[in-house]
Every structure is written in structure tokens, then in C-alpha cells.
Amino acid sequence: xxxxxxxxxxxxxxxxxxxxxxxxxxxxxxxxxxxxxxxxxxxxxxxxxxxxxxxxxxxxxxxxxxxxxxxxxxxxxxxxxxxxxxxxxxxxxxxxxxxxxxxxxxxxxxxxxxxxxxxxxxxxxxxxxxxxxxxxxxxxxxxxxxxxxxxxxxxxxxxxxxxxxxxxxxxxxxxxxxxxxxxxxxxxxxxxxxxxxxxxxxxxxxxxxxxxxxxxxxxxxxxxxxxxxxxxxxxxxxxxxxxxxxxxxxxxxxxxxxxxxxxxxxxxxxxxxxxxxxxxxxxxxxxxxxxxxxxxxxxxxxxxxxxxxxxxxxxxxxxxxxxxxxxxxxxxxxxxxxxxxxxxxxxxxxxxxxxxxxxxxxxxxxxxxxxxxxxxxxxxxxxxxxxxxxxxxxxxxxxxxxxxxxxxxxxxxxxxxxxxxxxxxxxxxxxxxxxxxxxxxxxxxxxxx
Ligand code: NDP
Numbered sequence: 001x002x003x004x005x006x007x008x009x010x011x012x013x014x015x016x017x018x019x020x021x022x023x024x025x026x027x028x029x030x031x032x033x034x035x036x037x038x039x040x041x042x043x044x045x046x047x048x049x050x051x052x053x054x055x056x057x058x059x060x061x062x063x064x065x066x067x068x069x070x071x072x073x074x075x076x077x078x079x080x081x082x083x084x085x086x087x088x089x090x091x092x093x094x095x096x097x098x099x100x101x102x103x104x105x106x107x108x109x110x111x112x113x114x115x116x117x118x119x120x121x122x123x124x125x126x127x128x129x130x131x132x133x134x135x136x137x138x139x140x141x142x143x144x145x146x147x148x149x150x151x152x153x154x155x156x157x158x159x160x161x162x163x164x165x166x167x168x169x170x171x172x173x174x175x176x177x178x179x180x181x182x183x184x185x186x187x188x189x190x191x192x193x194x195x196x197x198x199x200x201x202x203x204x205x206x207x208x209x210x211x212x213x214x215x216x217x218x219x220x221x222x223x224x225x226x227x228x229x230x231x232x233x234x235x236x237x238x239x240x241x242x243x244x245x246x247x248x249x250x251x252x253x254x255x256x257x258x259x260x261x262x263x264x265x266x267x268x269x270x271x272x273x274x275x276x277x278x279x280x281x282x283x284x285x286x287x288x289x290x291x292x293x294x295x296x297x298x299x300x301x302x303x304x305x306x307x308x309x310x311x312x313x314x315x316x317x318x319x320x321x322x323x324x325x326x327x328x329x330x331x332x333x334x335x336x337x338x339x340x341x342x343x344x345x346x347x348x349x350x351x352x353x354x355x356x357x358x359x360x361x362x363x364x365x366x367x368x369x370x371x372x373x374x375x376x377x378x379x380x381x382x383x384x385x386x387x388x389x390x391x392x393x394x395x396x397x398x399x400x401x402x403x404x405x406x407x408x409x410x411x412x413x414x415x416x417x418x419x420x421x422x423x424x425x426x427x428x429x430x431x432x433x434x435x436x437x438x439x440x441x442x443x444x445x446x447x448x449x
Contacts, residue, residue, distance in 0.1 A: 209243025211377015
């Protein structure tokens, strides 16, 4: 058995109850086989066995009181996965589906994604099984304060800098920051995604979505194609999805779908972004409202989805931007996309394609931008927020956007170059995994056991 398969088999035996974590590790390990054949030092230093185990993992109790005066308990998590190339960095997810395995898969991915940005950021991730849906403003604030009361002892501007993810946006970052400052009596850049008036960076809200579209443009340029005038599918309707739609529209493309946990919208005229932002960012309502207010739009609730596939991905398109959650594209969805003429899949969400769906895209040789490369614009701009905080300056929108664009081009270029180096020019999964891994692994070797 090869070294890679040996480590993988050990993990499968040890963590059978963490399927998402095993999926993320399998994807990275499959890509690393050719590197390990070429470079013996990684096996000599047993890097794989070391890199899969988080440096530190904290599970904590979050106790808070709801508006009715009832005591509520949630599970909190922070994983400090790898600090070889910089302070731990990665978002916080508040969603009822969050488990130790979810945070571990996200943290593991984050190590390589952060490495690809070229910035000095290690990998981390955190969150809670808290469900923000249906909670009042005060309940959200009380939960965030209770969560930070515990988390605060583990993080710091030079140690570990969390940000947002599913269920954690500007509002939550505000409450978390307020509580950290109260506890520490120190105004530190300890979180990113802050509001502009108190240390936030321009373009941070837009960064993941914009960055993903910049990445898709790079992939398409190579094939002498562009997004202009093209029909695109977007899933999700949160931070990543909204700014993906915005950038696509700026480039003259026509995004026709968005979704949330309850259903999806198909709008043949193209998504009305003003209405979408109002429903999701201001009113915080379901997409049912979108169809009520825009007559040509069709809403399909999840209850009407077939068992084996998501009908959103069965819509003819040129490009698809999954931007909701993990494993939202299965093999059948991938087949439907290809059958309907899709030429490009660029992942805004983390691990949105199952392993067999990803293989399908690779075999079809379409432009396939894996999440850790395509959605790295968010964390990259968080890195830029940290730089601005450290220097106590603020860059203009144009300056940050230009840097973000440059970083996405760089991520594409090193992923492509690395894929070519290993004889698989079209395989950006392999290219991004090897490029991200090599930098971290070399740093670990240089820093000793
Ligand atoms: P948001 O909470 O802003 O939005 C998430 C969207 O996805 C919502 O529309 C939500 O629906 C939908 N959604 C969440 N879970 C499910 C589910 N299980 N089934 C169907 N729909 C679901 O999160 P973000 O936009 O920030 O994150 C989206 C994805 O992008 C995640 O995978 C995240 O890890 C990834 N990502 C985010 C980054 C960022 O900067 N924010 C950076 C890099 C990656 P509803 O409104 O009904 O809850």
C-alpha cells in the first residue's frame, strides 16, 4: 500500500463518523500521489500523518438565555489546524448541521486555501450548532456574546483571527467583536469582516463572490471564452451567492437562478439583484417572497425536488457557481449540468461537489475551479483587512478590488502551472492541492518536529 493510502486507511478507521472530513482528505490525498512519487522528503518527515491532525481543537459549551427567559445550550467549536505559515485564520459557521466533523473538514480545506493566497495565514475554522433562523435580534446578540465569552481566551490578532461563514455575517461579527473588546479591553483586529467604521475593509463583503467570478474568467480566458452574454446558474442566496450574481451582471452575464434552504428561483429575465438583496440582506426572508414580487420568476420548494437530484442544476447554462453548501452537487447533478451544455463550474461554496461529481467534471475536461482555489478571495481579502488593521490604514475600494483580482489571477496561475508540472494541465484540483500543500509542508519541515 502506498504511503498516502496507508495514512488514509488509518483515518477512515479512526473517524468513520466524520464523512465530510474523510471526503475532504481523500480529495487532497488523491491529488498528492504524484507529488509523493516525485519528492521523497514528505514521506520521510511523515508530513501526511502530521498535517491531518489539528494542532489544537477546542469544544466548548455555550449557554445563553432566550427572550422567554429559558436557558439554551449549544455546542461551540474552534479548530486551530495548522500555523506553519501564519496565524490560524478561518470563518465561524452557525448552522444546526454543524458538528465536529464539519468544522474539521472546513478547517482542513482552509490550510491549503490560505496557502494558495500567497498571504501569511494558517488554517482554522469554528462555529456552533446554533440555528439563527427564527431568532430575534436580541437572541442573536445574546448567543454571539455567550459564544465569544468562551472563544475569546483562544484567539488573538497574532494567534487566531476568525471571520464569517454560513450564518455569520456583518451583524454577528459586530456582536462578537463588541464582546471580545469588552472582555479584553483592547481594540484588536481579532476578527475580519468588520464594519467599515471600526476596522473593516472595503470589498470584504463582495470578495468571495467577486473572487470566484474572477477565477472563472481566468479559466475561460485560457479557452478563449468569456462570461459576457452567457446564462449562469448560482445556488444559495447568502453573502457568496449575492456578490457572485452582482459581478456576473457587471460582466454582462445573465444569472437566472438562486436558492435557499427552502427552495430555488428560476428567473428567465435574469435575477433582480435589488429585490434579492432587499429580501435576503434587509428583510431576511425566504425566496418565496421573490416569486411573489416578480411575476416571471418560478419558485420550486424543496418538497418538490426529485429524490436523486436538485432541479436547479438541471437548467441549461454556460456556467455554474454553486454558492450554498457542501455536497450540493451529486453525480446526477453533474451529469445534468454536462448534458445541458455547462462549460464551466466554479465553486463558491466549500466542497459543493461530491467526489464522483468532481471526477465527472474533470473527466469531461470542462473548466472546473475547485473551491479552495476559486473561493479563496474571501479569506484573501480578510488577509488584506488584517494588513490594513496592523498598519492602521484603509485602502480604497479600487485598491482592494485590484489586489483581490491580482490574488485570484495568482491562484489560477500557480494552480495551472503546478497542474502542468505534473502532466495534467486541465486538472486544477491536482494543481491547487499540490501548490497549497507544498508551501505548508515545506514550512513544517523547516520548523522541525
Ligand atoms: P450565508 O449564510 O450568507 O448563505 C448561505 C446560503 O446557502 C443561504 O442562502 C442558505 O439558505 C443556503 N444554505 C445553507 N445551508 C444550506 C443547506 N444545507 N441546504 C440548502 N441551502 C443552504 O453563507 P455564505 O454565503 O457566507 O456561505 C456559502 C458557502 O460559501 C459556504 O459553503 C461557505 O463555507 C462558503 N464560503 C464562504 C465565504 C465567505 O466569505 N462568506 C468564503 C469562502 C467560502 P437560507 O437563507 O435558507 O439559510
